[in-house]
Structures are given as structure tokens and as C-alpha cells.
Amino acid sequence: MLQRPPAEPGMREEEVDTPALILDLDAFEANLDAMAGFLAPTGTKLRAHAKTHKSSIIALEQMKRGAVGQCVQKVAEAEALAWGGVPDILVSNEVVSPRKLARLMALSRIARVALCTDHEAGIALAEQAAEAAGQRLRMLVEIDVGAARCGVQPGPAAVALAQRIAASPHLIFGGLQAYHGSAQHQRSPEQRAATIAGAVEQTRRTVEQLRQQGLDCGIVGGAGTGTFRHEATSGVYTEIQAGSYALMDADYAANEDAPPFRHALFVLTQVMSTPHDGLVVVDAGHKAIPTDSGFPRPWQRPGLRYAGASDEHGNILVEGGAAPKLGETLRLVPGHCDPTVDRYDWYVGVRKGRVECLWPVAARGAMQ
Amino acid sequence: MLQRPPAEPGMREEEVDTPALILDLDAFEANLDAMAGFLAPTGTKLRAHAKTHKSSIIALEQMKRGAVGQCVQKVAEAEALAWGGVPDILVSNEVVSPRKLARLMALSRIARVALCTDHEAGIALAEQAAEAAGQRLRMLVEIDVGAARCGVQPGPAAVALAQRIAASPHLIFGGLQAYHGSAQHQRSPEQRAATIAGAVEQTRRTVEQLRQQGLDCGIVGGAGTGTFRHEATSGVYTEIQAGSYALMDADYAANEDAPPFRHALFVLTQVMSTPHDGLVVVDAGHKAIPTDSGFPRPWQRPGLRYAGASDEHGNILVEGGAAPKLGETLRLVPGHCDPTVDRYDWYVGVRKGRVECLWPVAARGAMQ
Numbered sequence: 001m002l003q004r005p006p007a008e009p010g011m012r013e014e015e016v017d018t019p020a021l022i023l024d025l026d027a028f029e030a031n032l033d034a035m036a037g038f039l040a041p042t043g044t045k046l047r048a049h050a051k052t053h054k055s056s057i058i059a060l061e062q063m064k065r066g067a068v069g070q071c072v073q074k075v076a077e078a079e080a081l082a083w084g085g086v087p088d089i090l091v092s093n094e095v096v097s098p099r100k101l102a103r104l105m106a107l108s109r110i111a112r113v114a115l116c117t118d119h120e121a122g123i124a125l126a127e128q129a130a131e132a133a134g135q136r137l138r139m140l141v142e143i144d145v146g147a148a149r150c151g152v153q154p155g156p157a158a159v160a161l162a163q164r165i166a167a168s169p170h171l172i173f174g175g176l177q178a179y180h181g182s183a184q185h186q187r188s189p190e191q192r193a194a195t196i197a198g199a200v201e202q203t204r205r206t207v208e209q210l211r212q213q214g215l216d217c218g219i220v221g222g223a224g225t226g227t228f229r230h231e232a233t234s235g236v237y238t239e240i241q242a243g244s245y246a247l248m249d250a251d252y253a254a255n256e257d258a259p260p261f262r263h264a265l266f267v268l269t270q271v272m273s274t275p276h277d278g279l280v281v282v283d284a285g286h287k288a289i290p291t292d293s294g295f296p297r298p299w300q301r302p303g304l305r306y307a308g309a310s311d312e313h314g315n316i317l318v319e320g321g322a323a324p325k326l327g328e329t330l331r332l333v334p335g336h337c338d339p340t341v342d343r344y345d346w347y348v349g350v351r352k353g354r355v356e357c358l359w360p361v362a363a364r365g366a367m368q
Numbered sequence: 369m370l371q372r373p374p375a376e377p378g379m380r381e382e383e384v385d386t387p388a389l390i391l392d393l394d395a396f397e398a399n400l401d402a403m404a405g406f407l408a409p410t411g412t413k414l415r416a417h418a419k420t421h422k423s424s425i426i427a428l429e430q431m432k433r434g435a436v437g438q439c440v441q442k443v444a445e446a447e448a449l450a451w452g453g454v455p456d457i458l459v460s461n462e463v464v465s466p467r468k469l470a471r472l473m474a475l476s477r478i479a480r481v482a483l484c485t486d487h488e489a490g491i492a493l494a495e496q497a498a499e500a501a502g503q504r505l506r507m508l509v510e511i512d513v514g515a516a517r518c519g520v521q522p523g524p525a526a527v528a529l530a531q532r533i534a535a536s537p538h539l540i541f542g543g544l545q546a547y548h549g550s551a552q553h554q555r556s557p558e559q560r561a562a563t564i565a566g567a568v569e570q571t572r573r574t575v576e577q578l579r580q581q582g583l584d585c586g587i588v589g590g591a592g593t594g595t596f597r598h599e600a601t602s603g604v605y606t607e608i609q610a611g612s613y614a615l616m617d618a619d620y621a622a623n624e625d626a627p628p629f630r631h632a633l634f635v636l637t638q639v640m641s642t643p644h645d646g647l648v649v650v651d652a653g654h655k656a657i658p659t660d661s662g663f664p665r666p667w668q669r670p671g672l673r674y675a676g677a678s679d680e681h682g683n684i685l686v687e688g689g690a691a692p693k694l695g696e697t698l699r700l701v702p703g704h705c706d707p708t709v710d711r712y713d714w715y716v717g718v719r720k721g722r723v724e725c726l727w728p729v730a731a732r733g734a735m736q
Contacts, residue, residue: 002370003444003733017467017736051679073680076371093680094640094649096695099385118641121694149681150641150649181678272462273486273518281462281518287707288735292654292677309660310549311419311706312441312461312735313517326489327464338679339655345733364733365371365713367656367680368385 003345011355014329018270019288021344022331023247023359025351027264031246034260036065039240044232047071047090047221049243052338054363055347056084058246069112071221071241075100076366082111084362090114090221092177092241094142094150096122100368101129105137114138114219116177118152123164123171130170138174139165140219143206145199147181154178154202155209162215175217176210178203179241184226189257196223196230204236225252225259249337251293266299266331267340268348269314271324280324282314284332288343289314293336301330371713379723382697386638387656389712389729390699391615393719395632399614402628404433407608412600415439415458415589417611420706422731423715424452426614437480439589439609443468444734450479452730458482458589460545460609462510462518464490466497468736473501482506482587484545486520491532491539498538506542507533508587511574513567515549522546522570523577530583543585544578546571547609552594557625564591564598572604593620593627617705619661634667634699635708636716637682639692648692650682652700656711657682661704669698 006017013022039046046067050059051074059070059081069088072078078089089111095101096119107113117123117139130137141161144151152158158176166173183195199222207217221239223231228245231237244252247265252258269284286309289296296314298304303320314332316324324330334340345364349357374385381390407414414435418427419442427438427449437456440446446457457479463469464487475481485491485507498505509529512519520526526544534541551563567590575585589607591599596613599605612620615633620626637652654677657664664682666672671688682700684692692698702708709715713732717725 003736006736017465019735096640097385097638118643119694125695144643148643148647149678149683150643152643270465272464275486275512275516275518275520279516283735286658286660287710290654290658290707291660292658310517315517326487327493339658342655343733343735365711367387367651367711368371368374 005346005358007348007355007358009355009357013268013350013353013355016268016348016355018268018329019284020268020348021341021346022266022268023347023349024264024266025349025356027262028246031248031261031264032061032065035242035245039232040066042232044237045239047239047241048246049241050077050081050363052243052341053246054080054341054361054366055359056081056086056362057359059086062246068239074366074368075104076368077363078104078107078113080363080366082107086111088112090140092116092179092221094118094122096125098125098129101126102132105129105133105135108135108137114140114174116140116142117161118142118150120161120164123161127168127170136170136172138172140174140177140221142177143203145178145180145202146195147179149181154206158206159209159213162210163213166215173215175219175221176203176206177221179222179224180227181224184224185251185255187254187256192227193230196227200231200234200236207236226255244337247337249293250297250333250335263299263333265334265337265340267296267334268329269332271326271328271330274323274326278318280316280318282316282330283312284314285309285312287311289332289334290339290343291335292339296332296334299331299333306332373714373726375716375723375726377723377725381636381718381721381723384636384716384723386636386697387652388636388716389709389714390634390636391715391717392632392634393717393724395630396614399616399629399632400429400433403610403613407600408434410600412605413607415607415609416614417609418445418449418731420611420709421614422448422709422729422734423727424449424454424730425727427454430614436607442734442736443472444736445731446472446475446481448731448734450475454479456480458508460484460547460589462486462490464493466493469494469497470500473497473503473505476503476505482508482542484508484510485529486510486518488529488532491529495536495538504538504540506540508542508545508589510545511571513546513548513570514563515547517549522574526574527577527581530578531581534583541583543587543589544571544574545589547590547592548595549592552592553619553623555622555624560595561598564595568599568602568604575604594623612705615705618665618701618703631667631701633702633705633708635664635702636697637700639694639696642691642694646686648684648686650684650698651680652682653677653680655679657700657702658707658711659703660707664700664702667699667701674700
């Protein structure tokens with residue numbers, strides 16, 4: 001059920017088996033350097049989100065450039081990273097299954113781990129798992145700063161959960177998780193600035209109320225690729241959880257004042273049918289390149305438009321320029337990098353048209 | 369990168385790690401029996417589409433009930449099935465990569481394989497691969513019966529390709545592939561009947577024109593779960609390629625006069641956050657249950673509506689009845705079974721509330 005690598009080092013890109021996940025190494029390294037360069041003067045640290053890249057290799061490349069660790073959403077992702085040598089992992093999400101909590105505690109013997117919570121019952125379950133493992137677990141309180149998903153309300157409700165954590169001999173209060181997901185793709189920069197200003201203000205107030213109760217926030221974490229410039233310079237957030245910045249996708253590129261990163265992630269696809277003038281069919285449908293954030297864009301082929309996806313077919317309309325030939329390969333820019341990466345077992349690292357490396361997508365399918 | 373099984377035989381369903389792919393074995397077996405019962409008097413055979421189930425175990429269960437073999441879309445899917453003991457596999461799709469064609473020919477030593485084509489250049493590539501392997505390859509001509517995807521035009525263009533195949537010492541002309549994909553989800557039965565009547569007529573004409581040239585169609589294949597009742601009784605089609613019928617999904621259930629199959633496939637998910645009255649957040653987002661054909665439906669919980677998916681979170685609105693509690697598990701009916709199955713490494717087979725078996729999704733991620 002592990003798929004074979006679709007390429008070997010030294011191959012030309014057009015020889016790679018399709019569909020394949022291409023990582024443009026020059027663009028990828030430039031993105032990592034750009035984020036490190038932006039954050040250095042702010043004093044805010046990067047804790048990159050591995051739900052995007054799912055790779056301990058990429059995680060360690062980020063940490064070489066100053067990232068303090070990684071975020072994940074799932075215990076199985078934490079396992080894949082820790083087993084690959086990542087030393088500091090925050091589960092930026094709630095986990096309320098005793099079996100999963102036991103796995104997380106087992107992991108805490110080889111890596112520094114932390115977990116978010118937004119409910120007293122979740123704290124009690126984590127406490128039992130920590131006690132059973134004979135290890136203390138660091139917990140962050142997730143507050144809802146406007147995204148209307150998980151999270152307790154900022155202010156007194158959050159303080160009460162923090163006090164519950166701090167009072168436990170098996171837990172350590174680690175700070176606040178304050179991520180505003182829906183702000184990331186607000187198109188106008190003014191809208192994003194205003195939304196994050198509100199999130200920062202609610203977070204600042206909660207940090208102060210905690211301090212009044214003698215509770216210091218080791219971590220105040222949040223932000224994504226769409227808004228990190230605001231949180232990083234807020235004076236309130238200590239850690240930035242951007243993930244997509246390393247790879248980029250069409251959805252983030254569609255933001256006005258798009259973040260200053262290059263497209264490093266592509267799906268390589270092959271033309272498998274040329275039924276009539278104006279249409280070519282490629283071998284990447286929505287199983288190969290999920291369409292939850294829109295269709296992919298053919299890369300550097302302005303006359304082509306990806307206009308329809310079925311399971312294993314993509315319909316590309318030829319609206320200008322030369323039609324691609326049967327057997328030709330094209331790069332597609334994914335609509336959304338996170339679910340696209342999660343479809344593949346291997347990154348094919350390419351530089352100057354040649355395959356340089358194959359990297360496993362170690363947390364592919366790690367949903368549990 | 370292979371995920372651990374999320375359950376063990378004997379467990380209660382609510383103990384299974386979430387998100388997990390649940391196969392309701394009673395419903396699944398009833399679906400297999402119902403299709404076999406429907407087709408028996410027609411004389412038309414089932415060649416079930418494995419792009420839905422991705423499992424050699426399910427394929428063999430279908431063959432025990434009379435299916436003549438399986439369809440796949442990808443060479444890697446054919447490999448997973450053949451390695452699991454499936455003896456007869458049609459790649460119902462075009463393959464124009466020499467490396468993939470060589471893999472298909474290697475497979476033809478352990479299974480009967482066939483391939484579709486819609487272009488003379490594709491035939492030439494397949495011929496070279498067959499010659500190099502010292503094996504003859506059976507090829508079907510795919511005709512476009514209205515779906516506007518792959519396929520050559522019915523009539524003379526199709527006959528010319530068939531003659532090209534039949535003239536090769538390395539190839540065998542195997543018949544016609546005539547699948548109308550977009551008809552499957554036309555909502556009204558009259559619309560579907562009319563669309564398939566047109567497809568049948570074009571196919572019938574092409575079969576006759578081939579016969580006039582001395583070319584017999586061993587296989588005339590097509591149809592899906594939405595339309596198979598028409599093709600099976602057409603007197604033209606010899607093989608039905610339905611796949612979803614075994615599992616079913618919300619999209620097929622939304623057809624008027626929905627096909628007579630039960631929901632056998634579910635994603636089990638856990639409530640991980642209960643932020644406020646009216647909203648619970650579950651641990652299955654669009655990575656766990658793709659939304660290309662709409663959001664999933666909570667199963668047998670009429671007051672609940674799945675109303676928003678992010679990568680790893682699903683927002684369920686509580687519009688009536690009791691709200692599910694933190695930690696509670698729910699079954700979700702996928703919008704689209706094919707991409708949902710392809711997200712998982714394991715089927716968890718459940719009967720009467722208990723886990724009966726774990727089956728690998730052997731062709732999970734088999735895109736190449």
C-alpha cells in the first residue's frame with residue numbers, strides 16, 4: 001500500500017511517472033530563507049505547521065533555519081515527525097481519545113510534546129493519560145479569536161481552564177493557542193489586518209488576565225501564511241504556525257498582496273488523450289489534486305485552463321497557444337497544498353530540470 | 369507511511385480510532401447479492417470498477433458472485449489487484465507512458481489484462497511494449513458516447529483504430545469501451561434513460577460497422593451505478609462496469625429513483641470539541657472525507673448537518689435532537705465513495721456493532 005517512488009535521482013523531470021508530487025528545490029529553499037529572514041528581526045519564532053508538508057525532512061530543514069519546532073493536528077502526525085527526529089512538537093488541536101492520548105504520552109519520552117484543549121473534560125482525559133504514563137504533559141488553552149471552530153472564549157473562560165491545568169500535578173500550563181483560520185484567505189490586506197487586529201486584542205487581554213492570576217504563557221501561538229506578518233509583529237504572539245509558505249498554492253497566491261513566497265509544489269501530469277481541438281485530458285483528476293479550494297492552474301502555460309476534474313481525469317481547455325501533445329507532461333499548481341501533499345507517498349525534489357532527491361511523505365494519511 | 373490498523377477484530381465500533389473507514393458488512397453483502405441478482409437474467413456480466421473499492425478482497429467477493437473481472441483506471445491499481453489474486457483486469461483508460469506499459473505487460477504474465485485506447489499513437493506505444501515483452505496485448509477502442517472526456521468518435525474513426533489494432537501481430541482487438549460518466553448523476557430517471565439510449569444507439573452502430581469489417585467485439589463495456597439498468601438490458605453492452613453500487617454514497621442516493629443499494633461505507637468520526645450550543649466539531653475534515661461531491665451526511669441523526677470542512681475539522685450544526693457529546697462517535701455517509709476510500713489504508717469491517725475484520729485498501733494511492 002506504500003507506492004513505489006515515481007522517479008530516480010538523475011532523471012529528467014519529464015521522465016517521472018505521473019501523477020507525481022514535484023518539489024522545486026530552488027523555490028522551496030528560497031521560501032524557507034525568506035520566512036527566516038522576515039522573522040529574525042521580530043524576535044517571534046517559527047513553529048511551522050507540518051499538516052502542510054507531512055515530512056520530518058522538511059521539518060528539520062525549517063529548524064536548521066531557526067524554527068523552534070513543529071505543529072501537527074493529529075497524534076499520528078506527531079509520531080511520524082518524532083520517529084524522524086523532530087524534537088519539539090505541538091498538537092495544535094484537541095485530542096479526547098484515551099488510546100490516542102496514551103500514544104502521545106509514549107511519544108513524550110523521545111520528544112517534547114504539547115497538546116491543546118478547550119474543555120475541562122479534555123483536560124481530565126489528558127491528566128489520566130499523563131498520570132498513567134508517569135510523565136507530565138504540557139497543555140495550551142485554545143481560544144476562539146473569531147474563527148468559530150474549536151476554542152474556548154477568550155478571557156475568564158480561558159483563565160479557568162488554564163488554572164485547572166496549572167493545578168494538576170500531571171500537567172503543565174503551556175500558554176495559548178490563538179489561530180484565526182478563516183482570516184488566512186480573506187482576499188484584501190485591509191480585511192486581514194482588521195481581523196487579526198481583533199484576534200491580537202483578544203489574545204492580549206487573555207494573556208494579561210492570566211498574568212494577573214500568576215500564570216505565564218510560555219507559548220502564544222497562531223497565524224498562517226496569509227496573516228503571519230501581523231501576528232509576528234504584534235508583540236503578543238511568540239510563535240508563528242505558518243505551513244503553506246514553504247510550498248505555496250493557488251489559493252494563497254490569489255490573496256491581494258500575496259505573501260512573498262514562490263510556488264514550490266506542483267503535480268506533474270501527463271496528457272493521456274487529445275480527443276478534439278481545444279481539449280486535452282491529463283492523468284491527474286481530483287484524487288491526484290484535490291479541488292476543495294478550486295481547480296489547479298497549469299504552470300507557465302497561459303493558454304491552458306484546467307476546467308474539470310473527475311476521479312482520475314483532468315480536462316484542460318486550450319484557449320490559446322499551442323496545445324500540449326499526447327504524452328507531454330505539464331506542471332499543475334495545486335489549488336490547496338495541504339490535501340494535495342497528503343495524496344502522495346513521495347516528494348520528487350527537482351532542480352534545474354533534474355530529479356535531485358526522493359523524500360518520503362512520512363505522515364501521509366496520518367489522520368488518527 | 370502505511371498507517372496502523374485503527375481497530376482489532378472484536379472491538380465495539382465506538383472504540384475504533386477515528387477517523388476510520390467503516391464497511392457495514394451486512395449492507396455490503398446485500399449490495400453484492402442485489403447486483404448479481406439483477407444481472408443474472410439479463411445475461412450481461414459484471415466487470416466491477418475497482419477504482420471505487422481498491423481492494424482485491426472485494427474484487428474476489430464480486431467474482432464469487434459472477435463478476436467476470438475488474439476494471440481499473442491505473443496500471444498501479446492493476447498491479448495491486450493482480451498481486452492479490454484477481455485474474456482478469458481491464459484498464460478502462462488510456463495509458464501512453466512506455467514505463468507504465470512495460471509494467472502492464474509484466475503483469476500480463478500473471479493475469480489476463482486489457483487496455484483502452486483512443487489514438488493511433490497510443491496503439492503504437494502499446495504495440496512496442498507488447499513486442500518487447502513477447503506477449504500479445506488485448507486493446508479496446510474507447511468511444512465518446514457523449515461524456516466529452518476521452519474517446520474517439522463512434523463510427524468510422526473507431527473502426528479505423530480497431531483495424532489498426534487487429535492488423536498488429538502484437539495486439540488483439542478486444543472490443544469497445546463506451547462509458548457515459550456524466551450520465552451517472554443526472555438526477556431524473558427520464559434524463560438518464562434518454563442519455564443512455566443515445567449512448568446505446570451510437571455503440572450499436574459502431575458494433576455493426578465493426579462486424580461489417582469482420583471485427584467482433586469480445587467486450588462492449590460501460591455503465592455505472594446510476595445507469596447500469598439501461599445498459600444491462602440494451603442487448604448491446606456485454607459488460608457492466610459499476611463500482612459504487614457495492615458501497616454507495618450520498619451523491620448516488622440523491623438521484624431520483626436511486627439505485628437499489630444500501631449505504632455500506634461510512635467514515636467514523638469523533639466529536640473533539642463542543643464550542644457552543646448548536647455546533648460540534650468532529651475530527652473528519654476534507655482530508656478524511658473529500659467534498660468534491662458535497663459534504664457528508666451524518667447517518668441516522670436527522671437533527672445534525674455537516675456544514676463546513678477544513679483540513680482536519682468538520683463543523684456539524686445541531687439543528688434538532690440531542691447534541692452529540694464530547695468524545696462521542698458518529699457515522700458519516702461520504703459525498704463520494706471513490707476518493708473517500710482512497711484516503712485510507714484499512715477497511716474496518718463491522719457487523720452488528722462489532723469489528724469483524726480489517727481489510728487493506730491495497731490500491732490506496734495507486735495513481736500511476
